[in-house]
Amino acid sequence: MLDDLSDRLDERCACELPQLAQLVLGVDSLSQHGGDEPTLQRGVRLALDHCLIMHASSAFLDSVPGVQLSPALAATGTYPFVKLEQAKRRLAAAGVDLIDFGKGDPREPTDPMIRRALAESLTEISTYPLAEGLPELRSAVAAWCARRFGVGLESDTEIVPTYGSKEAIFLLAQIVVDRESEKRLVVTTQPGYPVPDRGATFAGADVEQLPLLEENGFLIDLETVPEETWERAAIVWLNYPNNPTGAVAPVEFLRRAAELSREYEFLLACDEAYSELWFDAPPHSALEVREEGNIAVFNTLSKRSSMTGYRSGFVAADAELIAALKQYRPSVGTAPQEFVQRASIVAWNDEEHVERTRDAYRRKREALLPTLARRGVRVPGGGATMFLWLEVPGAESSEEFAARLLEHGLIVSPGTFFGPAGEGYWRIALVPTEAECRRAAEILEQVL
Numbered sequence: 001m002l003d004d005l006s007d008r009l010d011e012r013c014a015c016e017l018p019q020l021a022q023l024v025l026g027v028d029s030l031s032q033h034g035g036d037e038p039t040l041q042r043g044v045r046l047a048l049d050h051c052l053i054m055h056a057s058s059a060f061l062d063s064v065p066g067v068q069l070s071p072a073l074a075a076t077g078t079y080p081f082v083k084l085e086q087a088k089r090r091l092a093a094a095g096v097d098l099i100d101f102g103k104g105d106p107r108e109p110t111d112p113m114i115r116r117a118l119a120e121s122l123t124e125i126s127t128y129p130l131a132e133g134l135p136e137l138r139s140a141v142a143a144w145c146a147r148r149f150g151v152g153l154e155s156d157t158e159i160v161p162t163y164g165s166k167e168a169i170f171l172l173a174q175i176v177v178d179r180e181s182e183k184r185l186v187v188t189t190q191p192g193y194p195v196p197d198r199g200a201t202f203a204g205a206d207v208e209q210l211p212l213l214e215e216n217g218f219l220i221d222l223e224t225v226p227e228e229t230w231e232r233a234a235i236v237w238l239n240y241p242n243n244p245t246g247a248v249a250p251v252e253f254l255r256r257a258a259e260l261s262r263e264y265e266f267l268l269a270c271d272e273a274y275s276e277l278w279f280d281a282p283p284h285s286a287l288e289v290r291e292e293g294n295i296a297v298f299n300t301l302s303k304r305s306s307m308t309g310y311r312s313g314f315v316a317a318d319a320e321l322i323a324a325l326k327q328y329r330p331s332v333g334t335a336p337q338e339f340v341q342r343a344s345i346v347a348w349n350d351e352e353h354v355e356r357t358r359d360a361y362r363r364k365r366e367a368l369l370p371t372l373a374r375r376g377v378r379v380p381g382g383g384a385t386m387f388l389w390l391e392v393p394g395a396e397s398s399e400e401f402a403a404r405l406l407e408h409g410l411i412v413s414p415g416t417f418f419g420p421a422g423e424g425y426w427r428i429a430l431v432p433t434e435a436e437c438r439r440a441a442e443i444l445e446q447v448l
């Protein structure tokens, strides 16, 4: 479809904004789901020819001739990383050697043992996977949660495999929020991962973003949130270890949030995608305080096992919520493909490859941190995730600073990509190779 559209757009010299809106939308969604697609490259090239991705915004996305678009689509706008893609291509075309610390898509190899398990699970006939997932996978997840967090989950009723965690995070508000109810608020945090907010918007919920401030260790200050917010909340999202700040939540914080969820009758939804990327002590999970509140935990193999492309995660929660997820799921899709589920069992059962992954990120941190310290860059962020959350030195805004680094070949994210509370900060995603991190350190030595 993008193919056809781009040809038509070519002919019309990009004069028609609705077509451009579709193109941008197509590029946006493809860029999130398959960066190497030839169509994506073609779409981006075409849009770049017309210098327009930079300006893609909700203004372009509110009309398609003869078709009514959801206002939620306009409200969500374009993923900020599309902007980086444009700048990247412009500089690459000018011959600048780029090191990309932008998107948090791991480029570590998936362990051969996991890849082998996938290949060996390919069957001659492949039928629809059941929404509830393979019992062996649910058992492997339950066993992992028991080993890692000391919690006992009932694998048949309290766990459901998901297609990565993003989709489940997006969809949760459709299952848990009644848009006609007074209690239809979804509370999220910023700077943050935008998906819970977007999912809530599409579900017709109200969204309130609470700021994560450095003086509070990038935790919500639970005691100063107005009671009225808790009363209206259907879901409160937490994401620890946190993207982008790297902050880790102490178990007392999780316990207090759990108590509030019980007192005010909301679901505490905990996105723990980065729970295994730590460099100090293993972070706690909200599963550890599940007896004290209404809790749903989302986790994934994407970061732990460098398996973003496989799409494999899970939700763990009380049996009633899991039953609701299982009831909803067949309307929109299935569990991951069975060969992915079988590879996932191998991944959840092994910790050695995860230790190697942590070591790889640790070495990359160590390649950069001494230079940053020498150049006086403060590191306010925490000690987990694949991200470094850094203070912008001097008087530049986050975006100005990121634009300056870009001219020297370093792609980083300005803090404002993650919400207004990100002003004054920048994020490095430690996804380039260790050698590239060392080269980046040399560049930063000159530029900072």
Ligand SMILES: Cc1ncc(COP(=O)(O)O)c(C=O)c1O
Pocket: 104, 163, 164, 165, 166, 167, 169, 193, 239, 243, 271, 273, 299, 300, 301, 302, 308, 312, 313
């Ligand atoms: C905070 C956070 N949660 C969840 C995800 C989703 O990961 P996946 O859908 O690959 O499991 C991401 C991906 O970047 C993330 O940053």
